Amino acid sequence: MANALDYVDWRGDLSFDTVPVNEIDKYIFTCIGKPDYTGIIPAGDRTVTVNEAVGSYFATHEDAGDKLGLIASASTLPMLRKIALSDRFRDIKLSGFINKIVVEKTEQFSALTVFSPDGVKYVSFRGTDDTIVGWKENCELAVKEVVPAQSDAKAYLEWAAETYDGPIIVCGHSKGGNLAVYAACTVSEEIQDRILEVNCYDGPGFMPAFLETEGYKRMQDRITTFVPYMSIVGMLLTQVGRLDVIQASDAGAAGHDGFTWDVFRDRFIHCPELSNASKIFNAAIDEAIADMDSDERRELVEEIFDVLTSTGAFTLSEFSEQSLRKSLELANQFRKAPELRSFLLSLAEKGIKSARNKKSL
Structure with a gap:
């Protein structure tokens, strides 16, 4: 088109x-x-x-x-x-x-x-x-x-x-x-x-x-x-x-x-x-965010960007140029971030629930 x-x-x-x-x-x-x-x-x-x-x-x-x-x-x-x-x-x-x-x-x-x-x-x-x-x-x-x-x-x-x-x-x-x-x-x-x-x-x-x-x-x-x-x-x-x-x-x-x-x-x-996919995803993320209080949201944002800025990168382009070894280290840091892990698990749970609800309509 x-x-x-x-x-x-x-x-x-x-x-x-x-x-x-x-x-x-x-x-x-x-x-x-x-x-x-x-x-x-x-x-x-x-x-x-x-x-x-x-x-x-x-x-x-x-x-x-x-x-x-x-x-x-x-x-x-x-x-x-x-x-x-x-x-x-x-x-x-x-x-x-x-x-x-x-x-x-x-x-x-x-x-x-x-x-x-x-x-x-x-x-x-x-x-x-x-x-x-x-x-x-x-x-x-x-x-x-x-x-x-x-x-x-x-x-x-x-x-x-x-x-x-x-x-x-x-x-x-x-x-x-x-x-x-x-x-x-x-x-x-x-x-x-x-x-x-x-x-x-x-x-x-x-x-x-x-x-x-x-x-x-x-x-x-x-x-x-x-x-x-x-x-x-x-x-x-x-x-x-x-x-x-x-x-x-x-x-x-x-x-x-x-x-x-x-x-x-x-x-x-x-x-x-x-689209149905958009409705399902957004219902899930809205519910996941709503389940967090303001302090939890703030901690989630800080966790994500503490990892990003730990590389010394100023832009996403610079961040994307990290070596393979550094990228693996960053992935491990993200995996260990408690608020991020909790949010992603909640998002997955809400997504499955939203998809089932949509299918049952």
Whole structure:
């Protein structure tokens, strides 16, 4: 099946006057900010075009290849090359880039603003990058009421609303989708009134208490969570807004990559509901997490990342380059971690129970 890369080939020569912004364009706007544009896209209110930003990025990252990290989509950089040369996207303006990593605070945050030709400002939050600290913060969404990147996202949206005029769409993929929802639901009503949509692309959900906040209740009808047919990440914790299930060419974790989502002309191919496998897995993991108190969740996260950081690796890519001997030592450390072992056993038990319940329906 075709995907968003094929869409750029099909529609890249058509202006937005000819074909207005559609849901595939919106996903592409969300993905533009995945590389580190520090020193390329201005941090303030000045702008550069997609063509300028992408050209400068590859000029200063000649060894970038086609990957942004161990588990980053292999389609992101090829997509950027395509849109930078296309009539449709090349002159779109970008501004307000920020990239922030603070290991001591378990904080990883990045965002930019995309100026759509129809006058809408897309405030786009990047998801978890290749850094180990970024993945630890991602896991802490199940532990803490607020993680540092969520506070950063709220502050960024407030800054963008003050800096740029016009309507706003807030968006993000993976953890970036969670940040988009959090920011939109925690800013002032005055800013919320300018927000047309919040688009969360397979991002993890929230603790149940978040759905009871007044800010969420004001925004919930404008929030859409897009997930692949066999979603895993996007079904973690409690989902928000309207759920929109997309047909994908890859299953499981691989389907988290939005470039595996199937496209027909200028739209995603939608499904009526999630796959049974997704429902079974997510019922199991939700129940396993619910059985743990906050201290047990915190200890689980600390156990996992204590092992990862013991290698001295800063990124998952560096971690993956460990020698065979070191890898075996790490596997043994993981095997001995009590909270991790307990969680995995509980997850397996809940998974079997969930599958049996599904079969009996």
